[in-house]
Amino acid sequence: MGTYVASEDRYETTEYRRSGDSGLHLPRLSLGLWQNFGADRDQENQRRILRRAFDLGVFHFDLANNYGPPPGAAEENLGRALAEDFAPYRDELVITTKAGWVMGPGPHQRGGSRKYLLSSLDRSLARMGLDHVDVFYSHRPDPDTPLEETMGALHHAVVSGRALYAGISSYGPAATREAARIMRELGTPLTVHQPSYSMLNRWVEGGLLEAAADEGMGVVAFSPLAQGVLTPRYLGGEVPPDSRAGVGRPSWRDNMLSEEVLERARALDAIASERGQTLAQMAISWVLRDQGPRTVTTALIGASSVEQLEQNLAALDSPGFSDEELRRIDEWAVDSDVNIWSGATASRP
Template sequence: MYQANEQRYDKMVYKRVGKSGLKLSALSLGLWHNFGSVDSYENQKAIIHRAFDLGITYFDLANNYGPIPGSAEENFGHIMAEDMKPYRDEMIIASKAGYRMWDGPYGEWGSRKDIIASANQSLKRTGLDYFDIFYSHRPDPDTPFEETALALDQLVREGKALYVGISNYSGAQTREITKIFNELHTPFVIHQPRYNMFDRHIESDLFPVLKAEGKAAVSFSSLAQGLLTDRYLNGIPADSRAHKSTSPFLHEDQVEATISTVKQLNQVAKSRGQSLAEMALAWNLREPEIASVLIGASRPDQLDDNVKALDHLDFSDEELAKIDQILGK
């Protein structure tokens, strides 16, 4: 029977989510990859156990994570029932709806039908009574934001979510839906955007809105699908994600186009006594609006390496200027 590490809270950093009362672990575990029906269940358990032992309290799901879609939630639910149930109140568990989950016109986007049905399905798959955070995974161009907001608000009022969030919304879209949440008094607290050294568009678009509204962000793709690690410093491994032509998010051309920049960033990381991945995670956390950074893992020991980023979160002005120079900012 799993027994959590008694010292799990000693070294983890916990950051407040905007002006809310909620705090998140500075690093969060994303279950997008490596937690589906095709992945080792025992390895999934080992990763989740290690994450919690390191003080990671936020676990991030979505209805369609797999493959097959839904299997990440099912596997997570089995692990919760077998090992983690005694620790449920120490965990922040999130899921989302918005990307395609089932056939027909109701299996994606942001209608009341999709949001409510998706949340109910996700609760059933995970075996949970409620989610701590439930997100609209992407804005729906054909559904009024008021309808999406009312659906998320209903989940809170029915006790199926404690807080709500949005993901992949622009700054203007975030401002618009925030007004509706404010009128409804919905506990909307968080946005989940893509953010890393190679993708900084939200600095001028989203961050000012979050700051003005007292909201926070939890960033995904913080290591740029592995580009901001030592994975590709000496070429493209045959077993890497970039080498697999099936990956729509990273391919060999991207590696080749960024390798010179990555090597320069790696030198800055070395001068800080960090790996490139550690520095990239710390760099994201330098932003006051970011409450947590999502990380993925295919092995438990990768989490130990990522948590080392918290040992050196501070950056000098010279280091930040050097990074901007390398990135052409």
């Protein structure tokens, strides 16, 4: 690929929001590198997706230490793209990473200990060729580590200059409030919470969105398409061999495609068609809908191609929802046991 020069009008149509009470701004849609940026995917295609995303105003790239496969590969691949394409634009980019889920064998390659979080952050920085990330997250609550220790590690990551902001992911409402209290006392307020949220996974409406708003945190919603269930791929009842369900990734459970779940997805697809949207576009628009102070700051989308990226970004051009549309959606948009992270959330209320 030739030398990359970013589009000069990349911010002309970009909509972005402040993350909570901080000065950090995030685009309404951000690019997650969870599923399509490992060593098993074409690296030139990855670069095309990253370039096109930035040209369209997506300046937030979200990672974690274990994104791959193998774990760490997504950070390595982004590191190459940063060096080859984005070095002149580093100050415009928001690069985020996390630690908490299993990265390797032994007790210090998982969880929320100070040892794991800070050593993992150092390795993440080395893989990406960076001296700091913009946000470093505790990827999940850890019942075996005192919350004070986990938050102390995030505070140290910031004061040591390895991260500019701190965040948490998949923490329940009570733990979110307690974590925020600890961090305020340390002098490093939590800037953002990253929970799963979709029309089939609405747990955040049970107090988490309110807690984040009360604590001055932005919300980065991941998996708004419910692992692909809220796309046309499975509506016919067949499983494409190259899909997440077909490949059998660890992030997939067979019950995600039960007939009951598919019936809901088909009913939601019909509503999307009436709105002139694809099911995926409506699912993204719905997550970003206006909920007053509880409104999501940004939603993370994945992309396996430039075309898919562009289709998902088109959700930002859709009209708002009428009260009647929201009522009809609520008939089918119910929790459907697709939250594979519920165990982590349940470990701390």
